[in-house]
Structure formats: structure tokens, C-alpha cells
Amino acid sequence: MKPGSLFSRKAGLGLLAAVLIVGFGWVVARSGPLSPIRVTSLRVEAGALSPAIFGIGTVEARRSYLIGPTAAGRVRAVHADVGERVRAGQVLAEIDPVDLDERLRSSEAAHTRATSAVAAAEALRKDALARRQLAELNARRYRDLGGRSFVSTSAVEGKQQELDSAAATLEASEANLQGARQELRRLQADQDGLLQQKRNLHLLAPRDGLVISRDAEPGSTVVAGQAVLRVVEPESLWVKARLDQGRSRGLAVGQAAEIVLRSHASTPLAGKVARIEPLSDSVTEERIAMVSFERIPDGLGVGEMTEVTINTGSAQPGLVVPNAAIKPMAQGAGVWKLTEGKPRLTPVKLGNTSLDGAVLVVAGLAAGDEVVVHSERELAEGAQVKVVSQLVGAPR
Missing domain, CATH: 2.40.420.20 (conserved putative lor/sdh protein from methanococcus maripaludis s2 fold)
Structure with missing residues (x-):
């Protein structure tokens, strides 16, 4: 190999090494740890x-009523449907009485019999009272005669015994009369209870409101306390808001709030904090505040999602x-x-x-x-x- 070409090759390799070193240094200086x-x-x-707090909430009713029977039974009729306005005292549904009418007739017959028994006991008492009065007069007369020796001592004692017997008979008749009257009151209470049960078969609206749920249909069997209808007062709608505990310092009742409904995202509504729940959610680490509307919008539905912003200071x-x-x-x-x-x-x-x-x-x-x-x-x-x-x- 010629000396000139060997020198040129070494120079080229040196130049390449220098370029690589410079490039490496540039990379380290620009993007490396240095x-x-x-x-x-x-x-x-x-x-x-x-300061403000943001939270997510749902629309709820402050006053809602679960309308259902006080005893198990079968639904006979439902007179209201979801979305209907109802008035206080309006019949919303009826429960089948089954054998209640027959039990009422039996109770009425027993009540009539007890009334007759009271009348008979009163008559016996009057008879016993008259007998005691007569025995008392005879006993007094014989005591006077015995004191003047016109009758024997045994005759006086016999009349006294008749007086004691008449007094005992009067006490027994009074006790029988008292028992008959107590039985009459018991039967009257039973009859009143059955009448109340019959009235309870008509499920009435406790307040003016709106039906939001119909949970049973005619023919369905329901137990005591099970809801057939659910009624809310639309004027009591508010928002149950969940707020971060870490940012809830300064939260107080009466603070102004802004409510954004999911159905009207572009129209914020004014409200205020009506109540702060004393029990927080330890799982989600949230405080719960109830926020009321200054003006409840038309068509607001229970359960709608909302966004709530509360100014805390x-x-x-x-x-x-x-x-x-x-x-x-x-x-x-x-x-x-x-x-x-x-x-x-x-x-x-x-x-x-x-x-x-x-x-x-x-x-x-x-x-x-x-x-x-x-x-x-x-x-x-x-x-x-x-x-x-x-x-x-x-x-x-």
C-alpha cells in the first residue's frame, strides 16, 4: 500500500472520530443528564x-310520601298514574278487603248481643236492689219487734240473713253488669279497629303533590309498608350536593350557590345552602349539603344530575x-x-x-x-x- 493513501485513510478515520465525539458531546449537552x-x-x-366549592348533586324532594297499606293485602284498584297532580285526601288506590266485611258483620252481631247482655244485667241489678231494700225494711222491723219481745230471736236472725243474702245478690248483679259493660266496650273497640282497617284500605294522599312512581298494579299482593304509589311535593325540591371534604372549610348554611341542571346546562340557577348533613361519606371523603332553589324551574324532575358551585367566603x-x-x-x-x-x-x-x-x-x-x-x-x-x-x- 502506498504511504499517501495510508495517510489519507488515517486522516479520514480521525476526522470521523472527531465528528462522532463532537456529536456525542452535543447530544449529551442538549438532551442528556447534563x-x-x-x-x-x-x-x-x-x-x-x-373561595368556592364545586360538587355534583341530584335533585331530590325534601318531602316525599310512600303510599301503601298498613297490613298485607291485594291491590284492588289504582286511581292515579305517574305525573298526575293529586289533592290531599284524594283516594289514590284501594286494597281488596277479602274477609273484612264478614268480620265486621260478625263484630256487629257480637256488639248487639253484648248490648242485650248489658240491658239484662241492668234489669237483674234493679231486681236485686229492690230485694235488698225490702229485706232491709223487714230486718229493721223485726229488730224493733224483737226488742219488745213480740217475735223470737230466731225470727230476727232469719230476717237479718235475708238482708245479707239480698246485699250479696246485689253485689253480684253489679259485678255482672260491670263485666257486661266491659265486654261491650271491648267489642266496640274491636269493631272500631275493623272499621279503621276498612278505612285504611283506601290509600289517601296526605298532601297536595305529584305522583312520581307507581310501584304496584291491580292484582298485586303487597305487604305492610310496601309502597303502591310515591308522591312528592314539587315545591320542596332541592339538590343533594356532594362536596370534597378537603375543600369544605368555611361551608355554612345560607351561603349563595349556583346550580346547573343537566337538562339546562347553559342556564345557571340561583340557590343557597339550606342544610349541611352532620354525617359525611367516609368512603368517598365527601360532605353532603342540601341546596335549595331560589325559584324552582318548571318541569324539574326528581333524580336529575346537577353541578353545584357554592361561594364559601x-x-x-x-x-x-x-x-x-x-x-x-x-x-x-x-x-x-x-x-x-x-x-x-x-x-x-x-x-x-x-x-x-x-x-x-x-x-x-x-x-x-x-x-x-x-x-x-x-x-x-x-x-x-x-x-x-x-x-x-x-x-x-
């Missing part, structure tokens, strides 16, 4: 945030940063503050949080400070960073 970390940042500005001034800029620290919260182009983790004290992800910083920063919002990887104190407008699709 490359600057790309971040997005913003300047802190003063502002004010109003007045606006608080401070410095506003996005929630993404907040980083957890051992002593609380902090932000990566850019000082001379280097990130420094700075503790901050936070205030209100808005629903759009903004956080109020009440201490730790000053207006005009530059803080990191997002970074392509974990930051460290004094790390090399490069501020870009966006991370996705940004040139390196």
Missing part, C-alpha cells in the same frame, strides 16, 4: 380570589399563582422561584383557591417574582434550566 431542564414560568401578579387579596406551581415541602407548601436563572425552592403561605386552579399566596413571594409552573423533569436547587413557552413540541 442538559438544562426545560421549564415554563410566569411572573407573579397581585389579585384576589373568592368573600374575596381575599394577595398574589395569584397557578396550582401547578405549588410544590409540597416538609414544612408546608413552596414554589420554585427563579433567582438569576437558577431555581430556589421558596416556602410560601397559601390562602384561597379558585375553581380554575389559581391559588392565592399571602406570604413568601413578591409581585414580579418569576416562578416555575411546569418542568420536564424533577428540579433541584441551582439546576440548569431553560425557560420555554411550552414543553410539548418546544424545540430544544
